[in-house]
Amino acid sequence: MVTRLFRSALLALCLPALAFADEPNLDNGREVNGTCAACHGENGQGGKQGEYPRIAGQSAKFIEFTLKSFRARERINLPMFPYTQERELPDEDIRDIAAYLAAIELPTRPPKFKDTDDALTRLTAMQKVMLIPRVEGDIAAGKTLYESRCTTCHGDDARGKRLVPMLAGQYSSYLMRQMQSFQAGERPHDEEKPGEGVLKGLKEAELQNMLAYFTTLQNIEDK
Numbered sequence: 152m153v154t155r156l157f158r159s160a161l162l163a164l165c166l167p168a169l170a171f172a173d174e175p176n177l178d179n180g181r182e183v184n185g186t187c188a189a190c191h192g193e194n195g196q197g198g199k200q201g202e203y204p205r206i207a208g209q210s211a212k213f214i215e216f217t218l219k220s221f222r223a224r225e226r227i228n229l230p231m232f233p234y235t236q237e238r239e240l241p242d243e244d245i246r247d248i249a250a251y252l253a254a255i256e257l258p259t260r261p262p263k264f265k266d267t268d269d270a271l272t273r274l275t276a277m278q279k280v281m282l283i284p285r286v287e288g289d290i291a292a293g294k295t296l297y298e299s300r301c302t303t304c305h306g307d308d309a310r311g312k313r314l315v316p317m318l319a320g321q322y323s324s325y326l327m328r329q330m331q332s333f334q335a336g337e338r339p340h341d342e343e344k345p346g347e348g349v350l351k352g353l354k355e356a357e358l359q360n361m362l363a364y365f366t367t368l369q370n371i372e373d374k
């Protein structure tokens with residue numbers, strides 16, 4: 152009797168924990184996104200020409216890791232800091248919003264509509280279309296530089312993987328700001344000492360060439 156009681160008590164304690172240990176709850180993710188949408192847009196597409204980065208389609212691992220770094224102030228983000236505090240954003244919410252955003256696909260071309268599609272359907276679909284405008288820069292030189300220093304982690308297609316973020320499809324101005332903050336040692340990239348590493352010594356024009364190259368890699372429909 153005692154053991155059975157003990158066992159069911161143990162089960163009662165463990166089951167709820169097991170139930171939400173790993174499986175993300177996408178409905179909750181959608182709800183949390185209500186807060187994020189104020190800055191990053193309803194579909195996580197970002198805005199204000201990259202003041203707010205695109206977060207949709209980024210890997211769930213990277214989003215989780217990043218939200219936790221903001222929360223711990225390892226990566227400084229003043230606008231977001233209050234939203235990432237434990238009371239506002241517990242670990243389960245982080246897991247759910249990361250899975251929710253990772254699953255959003257943003258097409259780079261307007262969809263083909265059917266005559267029967269109503270205005271709302273069209274508007275909703277158009278709000279998801281995301282194409283980073285071409286920027287100045289030498290595309291060929293950017294490709295050579297990118298391939299010599301960056302593909303091992305960010306991938307040939309610049310889409311990243313796991314803890315490495317995508318670069319293709321992200322706002323150019325946002326990427327420039329991040330690269331300069333890596334060079335200044337203000338945000339850790341993937342190096343042992345702040346400011347050292349693959350971006351060290353690269354001139355602004357060289358960074359700009361890579362940004363120009365990234366804008367040629369973003370048509371997911373072409374792949």
Ligand code: HEC
Pocket residue numbers: 183184186187188189190191202203204205206209213214217218227228230231234240248316328
């Ligand atoms: C008040 C505006 C604001 C709100 C609300 C906000 N963010 Fe942000 N977020 C920003 C800004 C600004 C940056 C860029 C910071 C920088 O330049 O380093 C950012 C950066 C990020 C990044 C890093 C992207 C990258 O590629 O490096 C992630 C991930 C992110 N936000 C997720 C979220 C999520 C999830 C929420 C909702 C829980 C959210 N944000 C709510 C303003 C906001």
Ligand code: HEC
Pocket residue numbers: 204217297300301302303304305314315316317318321326327329330339340341349350361
């Ligand atoms: C050894 C692996 C590695 C190499 C090589 C590498 N990166 Fe990264 N990169 C990362 C990781 C990991 C992050 C995420 C860092 C973080 O947020 O803590 C990152 C982040 C970035 C970001 C920020 C993107 C965002 O959404 O916040 C940019 C821009 C970037 N890298 C550009 C480059 C460029 C350009 C090169 C080549 C010159 C390069 N990286 C080489 C691993 C690497």
